[in-house]
Amino acid sequence: MALLTEHEQRKVAEAIARVERETDAELVTVLAARADDYTYIPLLWASLLALVVPGVVHYLTGALTLNLLLMVQWSSFIVLCLLFRIPAITTRLIPRSVRHWRASNLARRQFLEQNLHHTIGSTGVLIFVSEAERYVEILVDEGISKRLDNQSWEVIVAAFTRQVKQGQTLQGFVTCIEACGELLKVHVPATQQKNELPNRLVVLR
Numbered sequence: 001m002a003l004l005t006e007h008e009q010r011k012v013a014e015a016i017a018r019v020e021r022e023t024d025a026e027l028v029t030v031l032a033a034r035a036d037d038y039t040y041i042p043l044l045w046a047s048l049l050a051l052v053v054p055g056v057v058h059y060l061t062g063a064l065t066l067n068l069l070l071m072v073q074w075s076s077f078i079v080l081c082l083l084f085r086i087p088a089i090t091t092r093l094i095p096r097s098v099r100h101w102r103a104s105n106l107a108r109r110q111f112l113e114q115n116l117h118h119t120i121g122s123t124g125v126l127i128f129v130s131e132a133e134r135y136v137e138i139l140v141d142e143g144i145s146k147r148l149d150n151q152s153w154e155v156i157v158a159a160f161t162r163q164v165k166q167g168q169t170l171q172g173f174v175t176c177i178e179a180c181g182e183l184l185k186v187h188v189p190a191t192q193q194k195n196e197l198p199n200r201l202v203v204l205r
Helices: 006-020 040-061 066-084 087-093 096-113 151-165 169-187
Strands: 026-032 124-130 135-140 201-204
Touching: 006 026, 006 169, 006 201, 026 096, 026 169, 040 066, 040 087, 066 087, 096 124, 096 135, 096 201, 124 151, 124 169, 135 151, 135 169, 151 169
Parallel strands: 026 124, 026 201
Antiparallel strands: 124 135
16 A cells, blocks of 8 residues: 655645645644554454354365364465455455544544644644545544534545545545635634644654
8 A cells, every 4th residue: 555655745744834824723634554453353254264164064065074174274264364464355354333443543542642632722633544444534623623513524524535545645635635724714714823733744654
């Protein structure tokens, strides 16, 4: 999975700088390759299939001796473990609810780690993307949530999510930042010149 190049990251940073000239909000963008390695899930699927499938075949046909059954189960487990560790396959084995839960947790950790909760006037905005999960979320601090409810961000998030699914992550970031800027300059207009947090894309590999 290819994350954004340094040149593309600079374009995101420039978009943030443009928006912050017209608002007191502090924007931070985070791009994660994946929210979790989900180590236990491939092991769980591999063990379940290796145990059940040869056992069912033996039960229905009686074609396997006990020793051969054990060999087939062990070899199936090893092969499936290796196969299910391929990222594209791993992602498909994970329930959507689990993927989104993990990504949502990571977004909230990043909100704290990037110090978005320490801005003057509580005007931090996090634009978070996890590529493997095709997950996008916008988190805002109290100073903004009082002026804009969650529904204000839903259309922006939905459009960005579609772009991530189409592999247009860079354009998605720029469009999302600009759309957020249109809302923020109206509801949280600039009252002072400040730049509390770095204008950059944080990349989590």
